[in-house]
Amino acid sequence: MAAVLEPYIYEGGIHKHSLILELLEDLGGYLVQKTPASTEVTLVMLIPKKDVHLVEDLCKKLLGKLTPAPLTGTEVAVVSPTLASHHLPHSACDIAEYIRRGGANTNMIGLARGMGRRVALSADYERRLINEHDVAVFSFGTFKDCIINKKPKLFEGIEIPIVVTGGPDIRTEEISGADIYVGGIGRVAHRMRKGPELDAMDVLNEKVGEIVNLKRENIAKDPLAVLPARLMKEVQEQVPDILNVLTPAPITLQLDGMRVKLPYDRYHEAVGNIVFDEGFILSDVANILPSKMKDYILVKIKRRSEVANI
């Protein structure tokens, strides 16, 4: 039985942070993402639940901060009707930034023709791209009428949970297709930093966390053949070219797989041939697909019930 892993973010000085990484490896935890920024470093980690106190003690000694990050290992799509100045950088980027603080990786998606009321629509390509994520957060505007009557057509074809943000107070049931609605985050033309705005963002993170937990529970009923975090480590060891990739998250974990940011044509076989200690290879237990995002590789891990004979 695998150890239960708890997600945490460490923020602290870069000095001696490698001690944390060594300890994490000894404990059997996983480093999901490391972001150095001059003399500071941010580590997103999965730590075995019973050993969290050991890491906590070390972090204290290094004068860093260890905080729980419930959204770690998820990839969230922040969808705005377009990429115009009505949505960016505020509020869509503020939403994305706040969700990232919860540990998630976010992708900003601006639809090509999502603006307006009667004319709003999404393309097949966009729907497929959004469906590659764990959760979609749609950031809408100020008017109740638009959010209830017009914008839900953008949810058509979206199969992942949908979180909707907007200005007015609306009950989730009023918006057809939405799983959760969070109010108080409508269209703004300034950076969100006032008290009520930040409170609304906290609610958003909480709600996204709830949806992620539901999805995790759902997966736990019929677990994945391989843990995404473990697969990430195997990719790093067996496809070393991933270490030369310069994007901030060369491997982006998802609840049921990962995005490997290497060209599909050249690397999908290498990724599919990753060997596990148990003797099977990755393509036996996962679907290796071309991602709709650039030419990346999308790995979706099968459930245990699907691969019972391995």
Place this chain on the structure above:
Amino acid sequence: MEPLEIFTVETTEPSEAASYESILKDIISELAFSRTIGRIKVRIRPEDSLFMMVILLRRGLPPIKAGEISDTEFDREHAKVVITVRDEKTIPQFLDRLWEQFGRQNVIQPERNIIEVAADLETVDKFIAELIVDDPEKTIRGRLADMAIRATPEGFRIRYHSLDSGKFVFVASEDTMQQDWIDEANVMLKELEGDDS
């Protein structure tokens, strides 16, 4: 008229007016418009895909004439004309105009507020007497259009606008423009003018 002495936003759902007002305020301050706008009234009916905005501008600044902010004289050798500019803010535009007229090689700026032109005094004097260096009214028109487009809900791309002696009327929608809306906006303008009209 005081700056922003009337600032009204009307929406079908009254609670939504406050958040739209905050958007407008952000846009106005971003474009440094708060001293230019005297009164503003906005009416939004999302169910009709309709956005209307009327603005009364405060009396704008007069155009800056080159003759009023500079002195000209011959240098000691009578080889070139020396222009001393008193209003430093306008020097970049001033230089642009002179370069256009006399060629870049004939206009140099040895000091911050001094421009030398290799030409005869009479020609330069004549040119400068008629030259308008900067027209704040003109830049305001451009910025006003920018403000209207930023303030409109996204997707409302059918637009009507008119600017007549400091009175700005703007109507935007997603659907075909209707004369009723323009008339309604003009009524709003009348209301905004109140006793001043």
